[in-house]
Amino acid sequence: MTVYAIIGGTGLTQLEGLTISAALNVDTPYGAPSAPLLRGDYAGREVLFVARHGHPHRIPPHQVNYRANLWALKHSGAEAILAVNAVGGIHPAMGTGHFCVPDQVIDYTSGREHTYFAGELDHVTHVDFSYPYDARLRELLIAALAAEGCAYSGQGVYGCTQGPRLETVAEIVRMERDGCDIVGMTGMPEAVLARELELPYASLSLVVNPAAGKASGVITMAEIERALGDGMDQVKAVLARVLAA
Structure with missing residues (x-):
């Protein structure tokens, strides 16, 4: 039975239930993970x-430290990754x-440690990243969202920005022109590191605010926190359904 790892983002720093x-305090060649890895039972399944x-x-x-997080999960037994992301619409x-x-x-980021294939190498390695998210995991997430009665889109382009600041209106105009549907940081x-480690990976993205210029007024942290509070119960229910399936 597949051992799933859940990567919790903003609003999901702990997994109730x-x-x-x-x-697990895992020592990796890339430094320490963001937090100890928790191994346990969720929805009747072993998870990390x-x-x-x-x-x-x-x-x-x-x-x-994305490299440490993914490496630690892989070497602790994870066989597939379900990532939770808070995004702008x-x-x-x-x-x-x-x-x-x-x-x-x-990918609009810069300066991040973005590959395991760096430094003193025996040979150059390229990974195919044409389709960055695992098709089967996406199908499981889509089915769970439908079963839970959530409002969802079964596809979309995630534009990843550097942060920690939010984007300008002009940047969102550019990203929309590029074809992005959601924006996150x-x-x-994370996705390409999972591919390099041969870990199936998919994202469950929750929209917590309209992107810059997509609503009147400025974006406030209070607005984002309310959306996170309202959405996390649905996130947990969707994850539970995927694991139960």
């Missing part, structure tokens, strides 16, 4: 959980509270 059997931003939420997106369908299971990504290099 997880019966913890061990907290890591809080991407640490617990408490303290690591900004551009300083997350660019496409008109992506209103606050809407879910997206992206099928493509555009943590989708990359």
Whole structure:
């Protein structure tokens, strides 16, 4: 039976309902993960959980040690990754509270450690990243969202920005022109590192605010926190359905 790992983002620094059997402090060649890996039972399945931003939420997106997180999960037995991401909505369908299971990504980040294939290498390695998200995991997430009666889109382009600041209106105009449907700060290099480790990976993205210029007024943290509070119960229910399936 597949051992799933859940990567919790903003709003999901701990997984309520997880019966913890061990907290693993994994030493990796890339430094320490964001937080101890939690091994336990969730929805009747063995899972691994890591809080991407640490617990408490303290690591900004551009300083997350993505390489350590993914390496630690792989070497602790993870066989597939379900990533939870809080995002802004660019496409008109992506209103606050809407879910997206992206099928493509555009990487606008810079300066992040984005590959395991660096340094003194025996040979150059390229991975195919044409389709960055695992098709089967996406199907499971889509089926779970439908069963839970959530508002969702079964595809979309995730635009990943550097952060920690939010985007300008002009940047969102550019991203919309590029074809982005949602915008977040943590989708990359996480997805490509999973591919390099041959870990199936998919994202459950929750829209927590309209992107810059997509609503009147400025974006407030209070608005985002309300959306996170409202959406996390649905996130947990969707994850439980995927695991039960």
